[in-house]
Amino acid sequence: ILNVEQSPQSLHVQEGDSTNFTCSFPSSNFYALHWYRWETAKSPEALFVMTLNGDEKKKGRISATLNTKEGYSYLYIKGSQPEDSATYLCAPGLGWGKLQFGAGTQVVVTP
Amino acid sequence: EPEVTQTPSHQVTQMGQEVILRCVPISNHLYFYWYRQILGQKVEFLVSFYNNEISEKSEIFDDQFSVERPDGSNFTLKIRSTKLEDSAMYFCASSEVGGLKETQYFGPGTRLLVL
Numbered sequence A: 001i002l003n004v005e006q007s008p009q010s011l012h013v014q015e016g017d018s019t020n021f022t023c024s025f026p027s028s029n030f031y032a033l034h035w036y037r038w039e040t041a042k043s044p045e046a047l048f049v050m051t052l053n054g055d056e057k058k059k060g061r062i063s064a065t066l067n068t069k070e071g072y073s074y075l076y077i078k079g080s081q082p083e084d085s086a087t088y089l090c091a092p093g094l095g096w097g098k099l100q101f102g103a104g105t106q107v108v109v110t111p
Numbered sequence B: 001e002p003e004v005t006q007t008p009s010h011q012v013t014q015m016g017q018e019v020i021l022r023c024v025p026i027s028n029h030l031y032f033y034w035y036r037q038i039l040g041q042k043v044e045f046l047v048s049f050y051n052n053e054i055s056e057k058s059e060i061f062d063d064q065f066s067v068e069r070p071d072g073s074n075f076t077l078k079i080r081s082t083k084l085e086d087s088a089m090y091f092c093a094s095s096e097v098g099g100l101k102e103t104q105y106f107g108p109g110t111r112l113l114v115l
Helices: none
Strands: A005-007 A010-014 A019-024 A033-038 A045-050 A056-059 A062-067 A072-077 A086-094 A105-110 B005-007 B010-013 B019-024 B031-037 B043-050 B053-057 B065-068 B075-079 B088-095 B110-114
Touching (some): A005 A086, A019 A105, A033 A062, A045 A062, A072 A086, B005 B088, B010 B019, B019 B031, B019 B110, B043 B075, B075 B088
Parallel strands (some): A010 A105, B010 B110
Antiparallel strands (some): A033 A086, A062 A072, A086 A105, B019 B075, B031 B043, B031 B088, B043 B053, B088 B110
16 A cells, blocks of 8 residues: 655635645656546546656646656646635556545635 | 446445445446545545456455446445445446556445444
8 A cells, every 4th residue: 555645635725826736655666646636526537647757737727747756746726716626636556447545635716 | 428427326324234336337448446435534445347357456345345247337336234434435436448547437426324
């Protein structure tokens, strides 16, 4: 079982501000990192799958970077909007499709 | 857009009773998964399933748990004799192909409460 840490646990952002948060994981035996966005009462939504050191992925105003050598990934939200309010989960992929989730970062965007 | 569906959305049961949680994965997907989240804890992997066999299971997935694909569309998780500590949100997921680089698509979950 990997130790997957996400920080901060929660953050409040003013509408229009940009923000970022971290997912840390053991760098040895790294294969892939998944990011999900999870709104209350909805299905977790897949954002990115990242595999290569230095990888950068983007979806609208959300982007993510990956550093496999030091074992971390940043997720950025540019110009936060109220609809970005959600819990963002990261999960290294292990074994045959097994995802090991972090505890998540809860983002609250206030108008 | 295709999505994973789960029924029921909520289930309340008495300790010791059997429950079956149902999932309809995305139609062309071949790999299926169950995860759970106990309130206040991380989402945990339970089991992966392919070609009518369990591919991998966690320590949580003991003899009280079983999975089945009874027909071409449903994927079920059965808990034979529920315990209080089985209370959790149970998520089904599916992917088109297997492997740890493949996107898994999640359903909305079934909230199970064991009394």
